[in-house]
Amino acid sequence: xxxxxxxxxxxxxxxxxxxxxxxxxxxxxxxxxxxxxxxxxxxxxxxxxxxxxxxxxxxxxxxxxxxxxxxxxxxxxxxxxxxxxxxxxxxxxxxxxxxxxxxxxxxxxxxxxxxxxxxxxxxxxxxxxxxxxxxxxxxxxxxxxxxxxxxxxxxxxxxxxxxxxxxxxxxxxxxxxxxxxxxxxxxxxxxxxxxxxxxxxxxxxxxxxxxxxxxxxxxxxxxxxxxxxxxxxxxxxxxxxxxxxxxxxxxxxxxxxxxxxxxxxxxxxxxxxxxxxxxxxxxxxxxxxxxxxxxxxxxxxxxxxxxxxxxxxxxxxxxxxxxxxxxxxxxxxxxxxxxxxxxxxxxxxxxxxxxxxxx
Amino acid sequence: xxxxxxxxxxxxxxxxxxxxxxxxxxxxxxxxxxxxxxxxxxxxxxxxxxxxxxxxxxxxxxxxxxxxxxxxxxxxxxxxxxxxxxxxxxxxxxxxxxxxxxxxxxxxxxxxxxxxxxxxxxxxxxxxxxxxxxxxxxxxxxxxxxxxxxxxxxxxxxxxxxxxxxxxxxxxxxxxxxxxxxxxxxxxxxxxxxxxxxxxxxxxxxxxxxxxxxxxxxxxxxxxxxxxxxxxxxxxxxxxxxxxxxxxxxxxxxxxxxxxxxxxxxxxxxxxxxxxxxxxxxxxxxxxxxxxxxxxxxxxxxxxxxxxxxxxxxxxxxxxxxxxxxxxxxx
Numbered sequence: 001x002x003x004x005x006x007x008x009x010x011x012x013x014x015x016x017x018x019x020x021x022x023x024x025x026x027x028x029x030x031x032x033x034x035x036x037x038x039x040x041x042x043x044x045x046x047x048x049x050x051x052x053x054x055x056x057x058x059x060x061x062x063x064x065x066x067x068x069x070x071x072x073x074x075x076x077x078x079x080x081x082x083x084x085x086x087x088x089x090x091x092x093x094x095x096x097x098x099x100x101x102x103x104x105x106x107x108x109x110x111x112x113x114x115x116x117x118x119x120x121x122x123x124x125x126x127x128x129x130x131x132x133x134x135x136x137x138x139x140x141x142x143x144x145x146x147x148x149x150x151x152x153x154x155x156x157x158x159x160x161x162x163x164x165x166x167x168x169x170x171x172x173x174x175x176x177x178x179x180x181x182x183x184x185x186x187x188x189x190x191x192x193x194x195x196x197x198x199x200x201x202x203x204x205x206x207x208x209x210x211x212x213x214x215x216x217x218x219x220x221x222x223x224x225x226x227x228x229x230x231x232x233x234x235x236x237x238x239x240x241x242x243x244x245x246x247x248x249x250x251x252x253x254x255x256x257x258x259x260x261x262x263x264x265x266x267x268x269x270x271x272x273x274x275x276x277x278x279x280x281x282x283x284x285x286x287x288x289x290x291x292x293x294x295x296x297x298x299x300x301x302x303x304x305x306x307x308x309x310x311x312x313x314x315x316x317x318x319x320x321x322x323x324x325x326x327x328x329x330x331x332x333x334x335x336x337x338x339x340x341x342x343x344x345x346x347x348x349x350x351x352x353x354x355x356x357x358x359x
Numbered sequence: 360x361x362x363x364x365x366x367x368x369x370x371x372x373x374x375x376x377x378x379x380x381x382x383x384x385x386x387x388x389x390x391x392x393x394x395x396x397x398x399x400x401x402x403x404x405x406x407x408x409x410x411x412x413x414x415x416x417x418x419x420x421x422x423x424x425x426x427x428x429x430x431x432x433x434x435x436x437x438x439x440x441x442x443x444x445x446x447x448x449x450x451x452x453x454x455x456x457x458x459x460x461x462x463x464x465x466x467x468x469x470x471x472x473x474x475x476x477x478x479x480x481x482x483x484x485x486x487x488x489x490x491x492x493x494x495x496x497x498x499x500x501x502x503x504x505x506x507x508x509x510x511x512x513x514x515x516x517x518x519x520x521x522x523x524x525x526x527x528x529x530x531x532x533x534x535x536x537x538x539x540x541x542x543x544x545x546x547x548x549x550x551x552x553x554x555x556x557x558x559x560x561x562x563x564x565x566x567x568x569x570x571x572x573x574x575x576x577x578x579x580x581x582x583x584x585x586x587x588x589x590x591x592x593x594x595x596x597x598x599x600x601x602x603x604x605x606x607x608x609x610x611x612x613x614x615x616x617x618x619x620x621x622x623x624x625x626x627x628x629x630x631x632x633x634x635x636x637x638x639x640x641x642x643x644x645x646x647x648x649x650x651x652x653x654x655x656x657x658x659x660x661x662x663x664x665x666x667x668x669x670x671x672x673x674x675x676x677x678x679x680x681x682x683x684x685x686x687x688x689x690x
Contacts, residue, residue: 027500053500059530064489064523071493071507074478075428077500094520098483099490104690106469108462111479112690143688167690242689 004187008150009179011157012042012118016080018189019164020050023078026164027054029069030082030118031062039082040120040179066092066117070099070169073113078164082118086173087130089119093138100169101144112167116160121175121263123213123311124349128302134264134295136211139171140240140273146170147241148194149263151215153183155238158192165191175213175263177351196244199251203231205325206257208317209248209274211237214261220314221321224338230325237262240270248274249281256287259321261312266294291320304349311348315339361604363574364583365643371579373649379421379578380644383413383637385662386437389446392666393436393453394614401674402453404466409437411608414636415540416441418581419508419601422589425476427506430491433468433482434607438510443475446665450673457679458672478507484545485511485518488537492524495533495592506592508536508585514545516562517553525598529566534592537600538585540575542607547622563600575603576636606631 006014019026027050028043034057038044047055058065062083069079083089089096096117103111119139122132140147146168150156156178163170200215201222210218215236222232233251252258258278260271271292279290293312301307315336322332346352368376390408397406409416416437420429423442431438439449445460452459453467461469468482478494481487491509498505515521516539528535541559543550563570569591571584581603588599608631610617618628644650 056496056531059523059527061520061523061527063520064492064527067486067489067520067524068493068496068527071430071478071490071495072497072500073493074490075494075497077497094483094486095489098486099479099481103479105687106461106465107471107479108460108464109687109690110471110473146689 003184005182006153006185007180007182008153008156008174009041011153011185012160012174013044014185015157015160015164015189016043017046017049019161020046020054022189025076025078026080027056027077028080028082029056029058029065031058031060031088032084033057033082039084040176043082062088062091063095066095067099069115070095070103070113073115074103074111078114080116080118080164084120085131086119086121086135087133089117090135096139096145096169097142101142104168105144113169114167115169116163116172117169118172118174121173121212123175123177124351126302126304126307126349127300129299132300136173136240137264137269140270144169145241146194146239147173148239149173149212150238151178151212151236153181153185155192157185158190159194159238161189162191162194166194170194173212177213180351181216194239196239197235197237197247199233199247200236201226201232201234203233203255205231205255206259206321207233207235207248207251207255208321209235209237209258209260211240211262211270214263214312217312217314218261218317220339220342221318224314224318224335225322225327227338228322228327228331228335230322230327232321237270243273243277245274245277245281249278252278253282253285256285257324258286258290259293259317259324260290261293261317264294265297266292267297269294288324291324293317293320308348361572361574362580362584363577364580365577367583368579368643368647376579376644376649377654379417379582380637380640380650381658381662382417382441383578383640384658385665386413386416386440387637388659388662389440389666390436392670394609396670397614403455404453405612406453406467406614407434407612408609408614409434409607411631411636412540412542412575412605413437414578414581414640415538415575415603415605418578419510419538419585421582422585423476423506423508427508427589428476428478428491428494430478430487430494430507430509431470431480432484432487432510432512433480434512435468435470435480439470439472439477439480442472442477444470444472444477445475446669447672448472450669451676454673454676455678456673456676458676463679485515485521488515488521489524492528492533492535495528495535496531498534499531504593506534506536506589508538508589510538510540512545513539513541513543513550513559514553515539516559525566525568525600528598529568532595532597534595535598536585536588536592537598539600539602541602541604544607544611544623546611547620549623559602560600568598568600570600570602572602573604575605576634576639578636578640605636608632
């Protein structure tokens with residue numbers, strides 16, 4: 001039987017549908033979940049199938065409906081909460097940090113909060129300072145929250161199913177540009193364990209850890225570097241909390257070099273935590289200081305002229321990883337040219353067709 | 360003017376009235392004992408005593424079934440006990456012991472008792488209000504005729520999340536009750552500096568829900584108003600607001616009186632102390648011939664014995680293993 005190709009958005013919709021069909025306790029709650037657009041299509045048609053009692057369209061009250069979802073979870077329901085932009089979750093930090101993350105601990109295990117909080121990170125088309133932030137580090141900082149960042153459509157489905165089945169509050173961050181990516185997605189309702197990174201490319205020269213959408217940029221960089229004989233051991237982080245880095249440390253012991261590229265700001269970001277932990281684990285194996293690639297320390301500007309340099313490109317990743325691995329300057333330049341040629345003239349502020357996979 | 364109803368007590372079951380009185384005496388005695396022993400420094404966490412506010416806790420909880428849920432705040436001792444929370448587990452928690460209801464992880468501000476229907480207590484003002492609405496949503500989704508009641512203070516009405524929660528509960532007709540204990544002060548700041556001069560019940564009109572304003576020191580008036588709100592919620596009529604006027608006698612946090620700070624006048628304090636919810640109710644029961652001095656003495660003796668046993672239990676119970684502090688972050 002030929003494997004199915006789905007976009008991550010379709011995969012997310014299917015995961016929610018299968019979970020709701022299998023378990024009456026599962027319901028969806030948020031702003032726009034029952035509207036004609038259905039949160040970028042990811043909840044489309046569900047209210048018709050399950051009714052407004054299980055596809056709960058809420059008033060514009062982010063902190064309250066987060067608390068409501070937590071309260072229902074304390075009573076044994078399994079809510080999937082969604083914000084169309086991560087920024088709206090800032091209004092609900094009090095409930096997420098104060099109640100969701102602590103109920104199990106404070107109650108000495110008597111309470112569970114089986115809650116999924118889907119947060120969508122925007123990017124491109126001039127969305128600017130308050131519609132395209134990558135705030136994952138804020139959530140990763142909180143003990144008691146899990147933080148999942150899928151890149152591939154198969155993970156988007158499998159990890160969402162696992163998040164729904166998890167008895168903890170799970171922040172499920174969807175980069176808007178992974179919604180478009182396609183890949184083979186199993187039809188069965190099979191959770192993918194939230195157990196740590198997956199290797200996406202093999203190599204012996206440099207270890208590269210990427211999160212969410214940056215995995216696709218990193219794949220472009222790794223493939224171009226392979227053409228010049230640089231082997232990149234590329235990991236898709238998948239789960240930022242709890243952070244499991246055994247495979248990454250093993251890889252760094254072999255390569256001696258580490259580059260981290262994440263979707264957020266570089267300073268105080270997830271890359272900093274990974275660099276620190278790997279360094280603590282295998283300092284002696286490092287041949288060079290770890291390198292972090294992330295966003296510069298300013299808000300996301302809207303104008304294309306201001307935003308062009310804001311997001312690290314696959315060229316930048318290739319240059320950092322290649323140089324670290326000792327690739328000569330002229331060959332680094334060749335790698336950059338290869339990537340640029342593959343990119344053609346597609347504007348930087350829309351997803352490149354080549355990022356659609358399948359990967 | 361708040362509603363009170365001592366004249367309506369004639370028709371009420373005397374045994375039930377004595378039960379209300381006993382429960383208020385018990386809560387008062389527990390907190391007086393905490394205050395008396397606090398300086399021994401065996402209870403090493405903040406305590407927010409509700410001495411003077413016993414009628415709201417007892418009157419409201421008497422309107423609920425055991426499987427209904429309450430949510431409380433930092434000032435949760437009275438609510439927890441009135442709903443049937445385990446006294447030994449509460450005292451052990453305040454002493455930081457493993458046998459505490461939170462295993463020593465929460466302290467005085469996080470009391471809960473799953474069996475008794477005390478779902479959670481949360482010390483950030485209004486933070487537990489949406490949790491109550493969420494419990495109500497779960498009941499509605501599952502077709503259960505249970506009710507969730509949130510205890511909140513006057514300060515909660517200034518928090519955005521209260522208004523968000525009230526609006527959401529009203530739109531979805533959820534079986535929730537917002538029970539406000541108006542004790543006039545947010546720590547040291549009087550209500551008049553925090554809210555415009557209008558009846559708090561008017562807030563309910565914004566959310567198209569009924570509201571009642573009761574004398575929060577009159578336990579049967581509190582009960583009657585809460586019964587109305589709970590019945591409406593249980594019948595699918597949606598949420599209600601109850602405003603109950605009462606007064607905190609001691610400091611916001613801690614065992615002492617703090618009138619020396621000057622944020623409230625001695626006249627005001629004496630007026631409210633004269634309206635003691637426990638003493639006034641006891642006097643009324645005696646005047647009606649329902650309560651004799653011997654009966655009251657017997658009640659006090661039983662309560663004192665229970666409290667002594669709970670303190671002894673808490674003091675002798677082992678502390679949690681220090682190595683377990685990092686356990687249970689995740690389920």
